[in-house]
Amino acid sequence: MTEAVWIIFAFGLGAAVKTLGLPPLIGYLAAGFAISASSQFIGLPAESTTALQHLAHLGVLLLLFTVGLKLKIKSLAQPEVVGGGLIHFIISCAIFAPGIFYFIDVSAYTALMLAVALSFSSTVLAAKVLEGKRELRAFHGRVAIGILVIQDLIALFVMSLASGSTPSMWALVVFGIPLLRPIFYKLLDFSGQDELLVLLGLLLALVIGGFGFESVGLSSELGALAFGALLANHPRSHELSKALWSIKEVFLIGFFLQIGIGGLPDSNAIIFALVVTLLLPIKGILFFFLLLAFKLRARSAFLTGLSLTNFSEFGLIVASLLLPEWLVPLALAVSLSFLISAPLYRVAQPLYEKLSKHLVPFERKGFHPDEQPLIIKEDVLIIGLGRTGTAAYLYLENKGLSIVGIDSDPIKVEKLITDGFNAVFADAEDQMLWQQLQAPHLKYVLLTANDVEAKIIAATKLRANGFTGVIISHSSFTEDAEAINAAGANYTHQTFSETGIGLAKHLLREADKEIATG
Structure with missing residues (x-):
């Protein structure tokens, strides 16, 4: 019962924030902090429950499954996507990790993991702002989503390495899963457009992918992503992703609520969030020049970079597993980055018009094949x-x-x-x-x-x-x-x-x- 009240409260704050043109998840985080504050100042009970933890985990699995549905090898196997994603990740870590290690009294491992978490951009925010402007399938939209998928794969790889868990021999069975693709395709065709489609998505993401991989010693997150990727080339993959979008958002409320309930940010957390937010433009500038190096035009590089100039909820997922004590400062930094990034992208076109005379001279000779x-x-x-x-x-x-x-x-x-x-x-x-x-x-x-x-x-x-x-x-x-x-x-x-x-x-x-x- 308590969880239901929390979710209703979070929904109310999320809806209020949305009316201001901001992502609802800022409201969800604020709801968590408000519940935590009620515990400290009023004495109301506010501790993360088992039900809320399960809800949060399901939200993460559905997020990864929908990411997997966009995992089309043809669109990912592009130099600007693979190169841009990997090089940006390496340079970001090289910039953030020494700074965090030097200015904050933490170990080298913690500094590196914080740098990793801050190097990612938000899949949820970028997808929403691009879809809101009908740019999700435009060239710069495809490049942005491709880079985000590369980042998500990097995050999974980092989590797998850091967890140190050893899979069982049964894990070898997963290599035979692609052979079952025709069966899953027929199930997707058979499911129609009603509740069967949603139930099939939940079955694959949570049960077969999530629980199935976990039972053989593999990451449930990896399983959800893998089964999403298995269906990515099906003509109805976009329809399935759209059908699961709202359910995923509801479950993710639990994830953001759980972060806020974990405790109010202290002065150190606030200072950390403010400082890394001031460094946010570095991400966008780095994306801009990297994409220019791959012969994108200034406009495409600018729009792609601007949509990725934020911190990621995926960074929070990494932190929840590897750096739980840093979850609240990172959550605050993510919220601040959303407050900046979402309104800024709404004026991306006129902003580029004003800056184009300064940006176009940086273009390389000869354009990308898609931009001739x-x-x-x-x-x-x-x-x-x-x-x-x-x-x-x-x-x-x-x-x-x-x-x-x-x-x-x-x-x-x-x-x-x-x-x-x-x-x-x-x-x-x-x-x-x-x-x-x-x-x-x-x-x-x-x-x-x-x-x-x-x-x-x-x-x-x-x-x-x-x-x-x-x-x-x-x-x-x-x-x-x-x-x-x-x-x-x-x-x-x-x-x-x-x-x-x-x-x-x-x-x-x-x-x-x-x-x-x-």
Whole structure:
């Protein structure tokens, strides 16, 4: 009963924090600290219970399982992802560990483990801010998620080494698990879209992956990650991840509550958190220059680095196992980093616009293959290849027009190319895309992307670069339509209102027919 009251209280604070545009987990941590304070000043009981510990552990396993679902070898096996993740980890540890050892009276081992915990970036925060701006599948979003997965793998490796546990002979059985992939694929296909899908995810993450690996002397965290990775290439892996997202968040409330209940931060913990937070820009700057070294453009390197400029809940997981006495100071540092990182990324695009003249000179000659200048030889450009964009493409193609479509989702683009579309991967919000665009025969542009900001940027940049052809868009709301037209569109179709008018016209035509025949 006590745990239920705590979770309700944490949910309330999390919801309150969310209204301020901040991640709810800051509220969960605050709830834990508030419960701990009630114990010290009011005398109410506040100790981490067995139920709360189990809830926290389940949250960690589900987090790792959903990370594993994103573990696509093709997207990870990229120089900028592997190299950027590993090199950043090594340099971060080389910077933080000596400083912690020199300025804080701790052992070399503790200094190194603290440096390891601080070197990671938040998977939860980065995924949320990127998804909130529909950039999760954009080039810089994929690079950021790839680096986060590399960091998660490093964290698991560190935890395995530090635990010193020896697996049993039965652990060799795990090497045969990939042979069972077809069975798990069929189970995923069979599960449909309802509660069976969620239950299958829980079964694989918590029982077969978590408990199964633990029973043979392996890390339950490794098991959850491994079974997520086993399903990563299935077409429904993203759907499964989305279905488990809310459940994972509920269970993670227990993890953050447990940290806060562990004790209030003292003055030393507060000073430690403030100091390492002041050093936070080092992470972002290091990511920026490392990614430039792999020939990413300044914009991609800047956006990727900014999304990773925070400390990680994964660092707290490492600390909970290896440095429990440092859990509260690290939790405070993570919270402060979220307070800075989340609002900052919301203004990432305008911030880059202001800083671009200082950042672009650092670019290397020759760009990454995914960031080459876009050359359009066709008459019609469709920006955004969702249902609206592909329907427009097929209609215009049947009329004999030469068309090319662009989309920021590489998986969608690959599928469309397979289906015979003339599609190109490109991000409409990329300012440099429009500056480097070569389109000598372009006459018409259709803006069918979901994001209003992408349409406004595309229209503005096309007109600024001298495009005098026709730009047509669509929008759900009048105020968005006005903004798109002000940016340079000739006409914006208001989807809801004009669809309603169209339906009403059909009704009147049918009514006229009845009158005529009656």
